[in-house]
Amino acid sequence: MSTICHSSSLRGLCTSSSSLAGRSVVKKYLSTTAAKRPIMTTTPLSLTGGSWSTSSTSHFLNPYHQQQQRGIRSVGKTQGRVMILGSGWGGFKLLRDMDKNAYQVVAVSPRNHFLFTPLLASTSVGTLEFRCITEPVRGYTRNVEYHQAWCDSVDFEQSKVDCTLNLSTVPATHITDPTTHTLRQITNNQKNQLSLNYDHLIIAVGSYSNTFNIPGVKEHAFFLKEVSDARKIRSRVLECFERAEMSRSDEERNGLLHFAVVGGGPTGVEFSSELHDFIREDCSRLFPGLMNHVTLAVYDVAPTILANFDKSLSEYCMTKFKRSGIEVRTGTVVERVEDGKLVLKDGKQIPFGCLVWSTGLTENPMTASLENKVLKSKSKRILTDPYLRVLDNEGKVIPNVYAVGDCATIKDHELPQTAQVANQQAIYLRKALNKLAKQPEKSFTDVTAPFSFKNLGSMAYIGNWEAVVDMTKINEKAKESGTLAWVFWRSSYLTMSVSMRNKMIIPMYWLMTWVFGRDVSSFQEYDRRKRLMNAEREG
Incomplete structure (x- = not known):
């Protein structure tokens, strides 16, 4: 009886089950390679009620998620958890460059990519494609805990944020033939709410387009x-x-x-x-x-x-x-x-x-939820001190809470809402926190000077x-x-x-x-489902 070997490393060793020499060599090879491999407990998958289920998923979690499941707040990092809200110019820069040996970095953003906004207009007419101006957050989350979620509220006293997952509804699928049969909506019963603790919080949630409450906009x-x-x-x-x-x-x-x-x-x-x-x-x-x-x-x-x-x-x-x-x-x-x-x-x-x-910017719902907790400017931006530390509604510094980018500005020193400002603030804050990790006995103001914005100029494309x-x-x-x-x-x-x-x-x-020339293909979502449902009702 022949032995079938699927591994390319074993094909030269396995010829026949009757060969004692061959079997001894194979046994020796398997024992040495098994010793080198980490032991993984396999759990059989079962198809239950139309969805895959396992008895345990802890084997597939990274160390940060395993620690979180056990209720441990920090994973052996000397300076604790740094939570970054947002994946824009400020948040993404911090996510990439924070010292991950000193801090456990936690990122929360409803958008799972960084957007290179200066070239966004080019994509709207097909000069560039959308993939040219995006960077996936997951591509930079080695040793980072990332949650694709909206931040709904912040409890500064408990050092906790409440979030809602921003995972789009799985689209309806056809049971069999898409042209003749009814549609079935895939649903899930997963919880969409989560609460996360932090030791340092960086608010970099950006802003929304300002409509000035003009009707119909x-x-x-x-x-x-x-x-x-x-x-x-x-x-x-x-x-x-x-x-x-x-x-x-x-x-x-x-x-x-x-x-x-x-x-x-x-x-x-x-x-x-x-x-x-x-x-x-x-x-x-x-x-x-x-x-x-x-x-x-x-x-x-x-x-x-x-x-x-x-x-x-x-x-x-x-x-x-x-x-x-x-x-x-x-x-x-x-x-x-x-x-x-x-x-x-x-x-x-x-x-x-x-x-x-495109008439300017205004606060988003997350910063609006902080109305009675932090000090705000006339333009509804979070006010910080010169060290980018957030001020409460009495003008006092909130410990270990910072804000950068469009959503914030320095008190008595209005900063422009540009990518340039957010990027410089992120570099400043990253350097300061990394220095603080190396000198924990010092205060934040001891390791850095106040933030100073250097205007590097502006550019605009005007056609042709x-x-x-x-x-x-x-x-x-x-x-x-x-x-x-x-x-x-x-x-x-x-x-x-x-x-x-x-x-x-x-x-x-x-x-x-x-x-x-530019690509003029349109990838709009067609109302095929509506047409099928109408056809079924008429039928």
Whole structure:
């Protein structure tokens, strides 16, 4: 009887069960390799009630989760648990660079990736793909405990945060044939709430787009803060062209192909520029008969766009937009937004096919939940002392609680809500806490000086291979516009990309866009389920 060997290491040793020499060699090999391998208890899986179940899952947990199951607060780290709320510019930087030999790092964020926001506008029109500007949090969680969850509230006295898991509902599946049978919704009975303890807390939850409570904005406008926003905008722009292609009314076509951008800051300007390039370079080739109906306008209440840039650069951008056919309507106040219609304060009604809203930032629900616990600025940002330590509602420092990024600012010293500020604050806080771990006998203020923000300038893409670069905060003459500024803009953001993977694929997509044009595929979710359910009811 022959012996079958599946291991490539044993194929040369196993020939026949009748060979005593061969069997002795195999036994010796197995005994030595087994001694080297860690012992793992195997648990048979059983299919029960349509879901896999095991009698024990502790074998599959990392040491941090095993300790948490046993109720141990810290895992042998001298300085305890550092909890980071958020995975943006501040939170992700801290997550990567904290000293994990001194601290047990715990990350809580509803978004399981870091988003490189300066290139988000490029993805909304297909210049880049979404994977080019994201970094998975899980890829950097070696020796880190990560929870994909929203932080609902913080108990500073108990050093505890309450969270809700942000795990999307598993989509409905078809029992057998998707075209003829009813749908079944997969559900689970897992708990969605959890409480976590901390020794040090860093709040880096960012901010939301500000609607200024203008009626209809949330219902009818698109924002540009997340990858999901960019996907929706891309689908909507393509939908407008497809609907206009089928329309027989010039009035309807003019409305569908009017693209409105409210907000003349860097986000609004860069999106308008990317959209203009997409329409001029790609849509003109795909929908040549619709180009006479296309209009693109930027609306802003301020007297100019890019108001925070040097005046000459702001004027250059306005001139460039007018020359490119982008309408700039400054001093315009939006009263309300209706379905497909922008209503201005002077009573004028402007039909639109797609409206993108980028008029500043406001607090998110997590910072709003701290209303009576921390001191806040007029703009609803958490106030900190010069060491980035959070102040309670009486103005006193809350021990071991810090805040960085858009959600916070220093008392009596308002900081801009930019990625640059969040990144510098994260570097400052990481260095300070790592120093504190090496000198635990000292206080936080003994190991570091107060935080000082160094403004490294601002950049904005303005279309057709041109940009503006403003570094006048460093040197009064350090400013540039045109193609040279565009080269600086692209090379700067390429080098700032986090991973080598993205540094490789970003220029690849830039080259592909230049050679082949942008991808106009739409990955919107079709209402197939609704159509099937309606068909079943009618049947």
